[in-house]
Amino acid sequence: MxxxxxxxxxxxxxxxxxxxxxxxxxxxxxxxxxxxxxxxxxxxxxxxxxxxxxANKDELLDGMVDMVVAEIDAPDPDLDWRSAVRARILSARRVLLRHPWARRVMESRTKPTPAVLTYMDSTIAMFVAGGLSIDLTHHVMHALGSRIFGFTQELYDDPKNADGMSEAAARQMAETYPHIAAVATSRRHDTASVVGSGCDDQFEFEFTLGLLLDGVERLHRQGWSSSQKPTEAPLR
CATH class of the missing domain: 1.10.10.60 (Homeodomain-like)
Incomplete structure (x- = not known):
């Protein structure tokens, strides 16, 4: 032994x-x-x-997810709601980077585990404590989606990124899909991205999170509610 x-x-x-x-x-x-x-x-x-x-392998996986989610930092009561939400989501991202397998397990679950529900509940509480209405918070949670757990679900996860293309393939891409090629070659790509080979995932994650929170803050100040159609939200 x-x-x-x-x-x-x-x-x-x-x-x-x-x-x-x-x-x-x-x-x-x-x-x-x-x-x-x-x-x-x-x-x-x-x-x-x-x-x-x-009871079984599924319950084991659920327990593993709960153990990972428990590593995410608790909300900081000394920060304003926007900074507190941002800090906590970035903490979740650091945890998911430490446990890269957890993302796939979370996506495979059909029901949220108790720790996941607790995390979601406390995240909602941060918005509400900041004065956001339940109505607005409902839509914010939809907009954030998997980002509240520190990752994004990309539409396509193609390992053949722009940096790995042959010169001939890149030329053909530029001729056939000029706008895609222009965007794809505008920045260097990150082969260690948590969502697979692609753009600098950390930069893109924080950029999008910032855009979302800026928009949420604007709607909150304007007293937006879902009685307005999304296209009626004033752009000012």
Missing amino acids: APGQAASRRTPLNRDRMLARAVALADEEGIESVSMRRLSQELGVVPMALYKHV
Whole structure:
């Protein structure tokens, strides 16, 4: 028996310890490496021991998501609502960058976990505490979407970005789709982007978050409500 497994056997298994090891395993080797059998080997227990703490693999994944979301910084009560929301969302982004597998797991869930619901509830509370109406906050949450958890869901995730194109392919792209080519080659691309090879994802994320929060602040000052059509929001 390996020394690590012997130590694991001497340490009582509990849900938090099991989930922490599952998260660490996913960080080290990817979410595909996480199985009940592999996790039991890591913890030095028989597979059935895990089922005292989770009913199945789905419940294990839910618990892993909750453990990751719990790492996001709590709201800072000393900041104004806009700065507080921005700081917390960027904290969520740092957490998702530490655990890149978590995004895919979150997207695969059909129901939000308790920690996810708590995070969403406290994020809504930050807007409300800033004086935003529930009506406006409802639409803001839709607009932010996955950004409240620190990532964006890109329409296309094509690893063949502009920097990796051959000269001939780039020339053909420019001839066939001149406007796409102009935008695609306007900045260098980031192969380590959290959403896949593409633009500088951190810059794009913060740029879009800033635009959204600027717009929310403007609508809040104007007393906007959903009784107005979206196109009726005055641009001033």
